[in-house]
Amino acid sequence: MGSSSSHRLWNYDVFLSFRDTRKSFVSHLHKALITRGIVTFKDDRKLEIGESISDELSRAIRSSRFAVVVISENYVTSRWCLEELRLIMELQGKKEIEVVPIFYGVNPSDVRHQRGNFALERKLSLKHGLLYLQEQLLSNILGEEHVKLWSVEQGAHCIKSRLGNLKAFIVLDDVDDVKQLYALAKEVRWFGTGSRIIVTTRDKSLLNSCGVRIVYDVKCMGNDNALTLFEQVAFEGGHPPSHVYKDLSIRASRLAQGLPLALEAFGFYLHGKSLMEWKDGLKSFEEAPYENIMSILKTSYDSLDELGKTAFLHVACLFNGDPVLRVMTLLDRGRFGIRDLA
Structure with missing residues (x-):
């Protein structure tokens, strides 16, 4: 453990973060840890209320x-679990906790390369359809575990x-x-006085x-x-060990x-690798895009309709640099x- 955590007092040896494995793998793991005298925190509540974890879990x-x-498989479908993981990784970055991942019924490469259920969250949520999103919105705000709707129209009326x-x-x-x-928030009037709705979109x-009313253009x-x-x-x-790594970091960030x-x-890919691996990796990235970067950029292309995709391919392959009016x-x-495209 790092020096930042050497003088801390621990209430638990292990914190278990899990989803949908309470009665199977996690119960056996928890029992094995307790039997060996390892003080373990396991959250036994079944209802996840709201988007943020409770103060009790945060303290644990x-x-x-x-x-x-x-x-x-369903770990990433829970914002509660993702909020736990965000805090865990934040503490791990400060050397205040050590993390042990266990891949249960999933391929680690699917997590690394964001495939299957671990694809970008937007695709996963689609959000299950609009009806599912309406049910989740009502469930999270009202704290009700089982909200069931039979149509999007009824869901909109129920939200209002x-x-x-x-x-x-x-x-x-x-x-x-x-x-x-x-379906979710057509008008601010659907909610009480003083409510605010923030929308992010490409x-x-x-x-x-x-x-x-107000548009903020993210740079x-x-x-x-x-x-x-x-x-x-x-x-x-967060500090390069030498000026050589500093120079390579500048290349990577550019x-x-x-x-x-x-x-x-780029940072996750190069983390923990040798100097030679850094140089080889950056050279290959400069010659051809990194696979994960392509998947990130491709989300914008995938969200275009067929007309937009056709225009994108024509501009990229044939008309790159041509005047806009001529291309039109x-x-x-x-x-x-x-x-x-604009």
């Missing part, structure tokens, strides 16, 4: 020497009628279809069509902030071009396709 994580994370007097703060992340907004026209990270983020992921304590997810992907005239329905 912070006062544990080790965190055993049992990554099962049951949440109309509650002051709510709602974040709709990575919206790519106006139907999602109409499609600016979607915000305009929904009458969003890519500047060079200094990008380098800081990369080094926090790539190195223990390759990511200010995209936070790309910076993290050459493409079928070019004005609409270029508008989607």
Whole structure:
């Protein structure tokens, strides 16, 4: 353990983080740990209320020497588990806890490369459909475990009628279809006075069509902030061990071009590797994009309709650098396709 944790007092030896394995693997693991005198915290509650973990769980994580994370097929479907994992990894970065991952019924490479159930959260949520999202919204805000709806229209009416007097703060992340907004939060009037709704999307026209009052255009990270983020992921304590690694870090952060997810992907890939592996890795990245970066960038392409995809491929392969007006005239329905790209 690092010096930052050498004088801390521990309430638990192990904190167990898990999902849907309480009666199978985790129960046997918990029993084995207890039998050997290892003080273990296992959360036995079945209802996860809200988006954030409770103060009790937060204290338990912070006062544990080790965190055993049992990554099962449905682990990432729980925001509660993801919030636990976020705190665990934050403490691990500060050397205040050690993490032991256990892959239960899943392939570690699926987690590493974000395949299957571990694909980007937006795809996983799609969100299950609009009806599922409406049920989750009502369940999380009202604290009710089993909310069942039979149609999207009924769900919208239920949101308006049951949440109309509650002051709510709602974040709709990575919206790519106006139907999602109409089903979950079409108007601020659906919620109580003082409520706020934040929408993140790659499609600016979607915000305009929904009458969003204030639009904030998120910029890519500047060079200094990008380098800081990369080094926090790539190195223990966030500091390169030598000027050689510092120079290589600058090369890596520039390759990511200010995209936070790309910076993290490069950092996780290079973390713990030798100097020679760093040099070989960066050279290969400069010649061809890293696989995980391609999957991150491809999410924007996948969200385009067929017209937008066709326009993208034509611009990328044939008209890169040409005047916009010329491209519009050459493409079928070019004005609409270029508008989607913009």
